[in-house]
Amino acid sequence: MKATFISRQQEIRYIKETFTEALSDVLNLTEVQAPLLTDPSQGTQDTLSGYEKAVQVSVSSLQQQYEVVHSLAKWKRAVLGRYGFAEGEGIVAQMKALRPDEEALSEIHSVLVDQWDWEQVIDRQARTEKQLHDTVRKIYAALQQTVRSYTDTFITREPPLALPTDIHFVTTEALLALYPALSPKEREHAIAKKYGAVFIQGVGAALSDGKAHDVRAPDYDDWQLNGDILVWNPVLGKSLELSSMGIRVDRAALLKQLQITGRADSAEQPWHQLLLAEKLPQTVGGGIGQSRLVMWVMQLPHIGYVQQSVWAPTTHAAHAELL
16 A cells, blocks of 8 residues: 555646646746735736636734635736846746635546646737747657657556557637537537547637637637636546647737726736736746646546545545545
């Protein structure tokens, strides 16, 4: 039992370190330290879908309320601007967050969120689909490198995890046309099963049926130039979202998306004022789930095998090897 526990911990560490190095190499990223708390009055908190409540922390010595971060989407862009990172340079942080308002805990959803939060400066003229797709392909290359390295080092599972040579690109509108009778999640399962790895582009805006494929906060991704990286999970028999990412909003996209979501008042917050004054660099960025990626590479049936979190007694009964 002890040997199994130690072996798994070593594999987890190997995958995380290998992917961190691979991602940093392909995107020219410098690893930086991540904040756990954010001042809600500054506008850097990620509002996610808009209904999740951030964990409140009262700091007695400062007589002020802070929030546990949901992600570092806007914080990273401010850091790149503050320290004068140049085009083609970026940062990556090992982010941890708490999201207690998850509708349900499952094999892939936990209260604890851990991800590689990365951001790269791009030219203002590079807010294009080509730039987005090129960046996705680089991330996919880092993923392929990690899978190969892990398979070569830990020959413990047969058959080894296989990835297609290329990642498939599809828009949310095209996906709706392909599977009009399916729900958005069912469409994701269908397309990921068909291609093995897919980037679904255009998340947040309403489609031709009047509904969005999924919800996105209006103040970091441009809804036309963003998307999710999904892979097929053979253990669970469904798609697995590894990353949400995109080219970030410029002034026009921010104002438009805030208006659509009825959150125009957010534009008065300090972070948003910097963006509207064009004092923040143009960037592409996103988050890549650490525990999700690790459980998928190791072909494990539950995220709790690689992550210390909290689960119901019934979940522990069903999965005796949860950490």
